Amino acid sequence: MHIKKFLKPKNFILCSFLFITACIEDAPLDSLSPAGPYARTIDELFWLTFWIAVVIFFIVQGALLFSVFYFKDSPDKPEPKQIHGNNFLEILWTIIPVIILASIAVPTVRTIFDLAREPEDALKIEVIGHQWWFEYKYPDYGITTANVLVIPEDTPIRLEMWSNDVLHNYWVPKLNGKRYLVPGQKTYLNLHADNAEEFWAQCGEYCGLSHSKMRGRVLSMSESDFDAWVINEQKNADNTLSEGSLAYEGQQVYLNAGCTQCHVIGGVWDVQGERIAPNLTHFGNRNVFAGAALKNNSENLTKWLANPAELKPGTFMPNLELTEREIEALIEYLGTLK
Ligand code: HEC
Ligand SMILES: [Cu+2]
Structure with a gap:
């Protein structure tokens, strides 16, 4: 499409609706409202990076606007002093970005390692991706279920994940970042929910026709509710249906x-x-x-x-x-x- 055809007021109004969608409250896939320590660690890193970027944005734009107006050409103005090849300035504006990048890189690398570390006393659960649903297995309890991942509140969970077919990606935005589910290879992800609450999950990798319908729920519950859930899940189905019903x-x-x-x-x-x-x-x-x-x-x-x-x-x-x-x-x- 020709760019001039796109630059019409109508299109700007339409595009602005996209921004409004970001204002919905209680969005279940909102990664900016963390509900556990892992998601909070990511959130803190996000805000740190965001504010560093905001400060840099205003400094750079300020310098740009200052230069545009202060050095504006007019017939009686002499040519400003040229600074091309000034060693001091060249070194200065190499060092400043290095400091900025380092101040983002250090906490980023630390966060990556913090998130990857296997927590002590974690409950192990296996997540298996299928086109287009998630299967969950609890090896310690001998439970197999699907779609709804049930976990105890305020307990570290260690997910061991793989895919049964194509690449999938497991994402519970309020509890942690995304992690790939790979056929024939195991990946790991930690979850930890502060409270008893229901969270939404979404497959984060395009995996075929019904990818958008590959969602999930994470149901965090109190310790005693979880224990009762485990005992019930371990039972076989009731097989005493009365004939004729x-x-x-x-x-x-x-x-x-x-x-x-x-x-x-x-x-x-x-x-x-x-x-x-x-x-x-x-x-x-x-x-x-x-x-x-x-x-x-x-x-x-x-x-x-x-x-x-x-x-x-x-x-x-x-x-x-x-x-x-x-x-x-x-x-x-x-x-x-x-
Ligand atoms: C060829 C294999 C196949 C057969 C046969 C089959 N299903 Fe399914 N069924 C599936 C798959 C695969 C899914 C998951 C689909 C998805 O979510 O994309 C599914 C999902 C379901 C679900 C939803 C389960 C959940 O927790 O998401 C129900 C209920 C179900 N099937 C019932 C039945 C019943 C009843 C029959 C027999 C009349 C049947 N299915 C026959 C493959 C099969
Ligand atoms: Cu998927």
């Missing part, structure tokens, strides 16, 4: 429609172990699904089970041509998986 019918659909090829519901199907889809054993306890892109309610589930790709283009969950009745029964069944 809608939930029982849903379980039959689950077992016969091919869902078990990809999903695991603990205790419901003999074949255990690795599957390529979210573990559904405690699906009913999660408030979001499909990469946290959708709220867990029957309206969304109806659409999802009828045609997953309509909600999430490219998803590896196929349309299984379920009838309305089957979908209704499945949703009832999924609701019992607490």
Whole structure:
């Protein structure tokens, strides 16, 4: 596009709306409102760098404006003194940037090392990236879950991460910076939430069609709530549904429609172990699904089970041509998986 065509008042007004979007309060992906020590360390470094840049901006612009007006040419003005090749000045304006860069580099390098260090007594959790959802495993507890990462408040968490397919990137802006999830290689990230709160996560690397719908939640809870959550997650699904109930019918659909090829519901199907889809054993306890892109309610589930790709283009969950009745029964069944 020709630049003159772009420079119209209409376009400036449109562009200014982009700035207004930055003013939303309580934005869940706001990296400027840290909620834990790691994010705070980054925040402090950001503000230090920001204020150094602000001071430099005004000094440089001030010098520029001063020169423009003070040395403005006029017919009766003699040529100002030329300073090209002045050794003292050349050395001075080499040293000043070195000091500026060093004053940013020292705290930056220190922060990088602080963030990378493995905290003592951290809870270890594995994060596995899939197109387009995050899987979480708790090796110490034998738990596998998806989409919602549950952590105890005020406790250091050590994430060990990799990808199952393409490059992904794990990002919980209020708790720490981003880190890549790489196929065949482990990366690490620390989290630590001050309080019991729900945070948002987002895949930070373009990873295919539904990348924007590859989100997540981090649910931080009190120590006692977390312990109760662990005990519940370790249980298999309740397998005592009464024959003839809608939930029982849903379980039959689950077992016969091919869902078990990809999903695991603990205790419901003999074949255990690795599957390529979210573990559904405690699906009913999660408030979001499909990469946290959708709220867990029957309206969304109806659409999802009828045609997953309509909600999430490219998803590896196929349309299984379920009838309305089957979908209704499945949703009832999924609701019992607490
Ligand atoms: C070919 C493999 C495959 C089959 C078969 C399959 N699914 Fe899925 N399912 C997936 C994948 C992959 C996802 C994650 C999609 C995403 O978030 O992008 C998923 C997601 C889901 C979710 C959301 C889970 C969550 O926590 O995000 C539900 C519920 C679900 N499937 C139910 C079913 C049911 C019920 C059936 C059988 C009627 C079924 N699926 C059959 C692959 C499969
Ligand atoms: Cu991704």
